[in-house]
Amino acid sequence: MTQSFLEDVKPGDPVPPLVKNASRAQLFLFSAATNNPHRIHYDRDYARREGHEDILVHGPLQGAWLHQFVQGFAGPRGRVLALAFRNRGRAFPERDLVFRGRVSSVEGDVVALEVWEEDDTGAVLMPGTARVRLPRRDTREGGRP
Amino acid sequence: MSLIPPETRALVGKRLGEPVSATLSAREAERFAFAAGDTNPIYLDEAAARAAGHRTRVVPPGLLVWALEPPRPLEALREDGLWRDAGPPLRLPVSRVLYGGEEWEYRGAVYAGDTITAETRLASLEEKSGGSGAFVLLTMETTYTNQAGEVVAILRGQRIAR
Numbered sequence: 108m109t110q111s112f113l114e115d116v117k118p119g120d121p122v123p124p125l126v127k128n129a130s131r132a133q134l135f136l137f138s139a140a141t142n143n144p145h146r147i148h149y150d151r152d153y154a155r156r157e158g159h160e161d162i163l164v165h166g167p168l169q170g171a172w173l174h175q176f177v178q179g180f181a182g183p184r185g186r187v188l189a190l191a192f193r194n195r196g197r198a199f200p201e202r203d204l205v206f207r208g209r210v211s212s213v214e215g216d217v218v219a220l221e222v223w224e225e226d227d228t229g230a231v232l233m234p235g236t237a238r239v240r241l242p243r244r245d246t247r248e249g250g251r252p
Numbered sequence: 253m254s255l256i257p258p259e260t261r262a263l264v265g266k267r268l269g270e271p272v273s274a275t276l277s278a279r280e281a282e283r284f285a286f287a288a289g290d291t292n293p294i295y296l297d298e299a300a301a302r303a304a305g306h307r308t309r310v311v312p313p314g315l316l317v318w319a320l321e322p323p324r325p326l327e328a329l330r331e332d333g334l335w336r337d338a339g340p341p342l343r344l345p346v347s348r349v350l351y352g353g354e355e356w357e358y359r360g361a362v363y364a365g366d367t368i369t370a371e372t373r374l375a376s377l378e379e380k381s382g383g384s385g386a387f388v389l390l391t392m393e394t395t396y397t398n399q400a401g402e403v404v405a406i407l408r409g410q411r412i413a414r
Contacts, residue, residue, distance in 0.1 A: 140287040141318035146333035166351060171288040171314035183304040193353035
């Protein structure tokens with residue numbers, strides 16, 4: 108994994124996007140890993156009864172992907188300090204979901220980001236913000252927890 | 253006429269329910285990491301975790317909410333697969349509660365083997381009116397503390413009750 112450094116980041120910089128695409132089996136595994144029996148995530152007939160065209164990707168799975176996206180920007184020695192997001196739209200399996208971001212400010216060693224998730228029509232499903240602590244290029248290996 | 257009964261408004265600032273604790277295993281952390289497709293080695297490999305400045309393998313923070321939920325018997329299952337009585341113990345004259353969003357503050361990593369305690373309080377209740385009528389915006393704040401008494405994370409979760 109690459110490491111970003113504080114000196115290399117400035118407001119307006121885009122964060123390289125992360126593309127996710129969940130299979131139905133993956134949605135099942137995520138329900139299992141979180142002990143979540145909600146039928147909307149594995150039972151298509153039930154999801155349709157509730158008015159959805161298909162089973163839905165879990166909000167928390169999208170949250171985990173957003174965290175992965177921000178942690179990817181932070182790198183192994185960076186730390187994610189804060190993450191906020193709102194669920195605005197539904198996400199479905201077998202469709203590309205793209206995570207994008209932009210640096211909004213740099214104050215001290217804390218970088219603030221605007222982040223969001225788009226579906227394959229470009230609609231924003233989950234707008235959010237994040238704060239990350241980045242290491243300085245001149246510090247020794249090891250970082251601080 | 254207010255949507256918020258006085259006994260519910262009196263709960264603002266108070267703790268909701270009892271604190272819950274759980275010990276997070278490396279295995280459940282791995283399961284979550286793989287299921288999310290996030291194979292960051294700090295979640296999976298001891299040496300990689302230490303090289304990144306951690307004391308041992310890190311638990312993906314997305315697992316916290318779920319790992320602290322206690323197992324329930326089948327009788328507690330609703331028809332939709334959600335649990336009965338799983339929401340906050342508040343009374344509001346609404347027909348549904350929608351998930352609004354989350355704000356996480358991460359103060360320290362959660363490590364495999366840590367025992368985490370979660371305590372939730374009702375941070376605020378606001379009555380609002382929107383295009384489709386009146387609704388209540390609830391914010392609940394959950395503080396996650398490890399076995400050393402350190403706050404590792406704080407979650408502010410929003411719900412829309414209408």
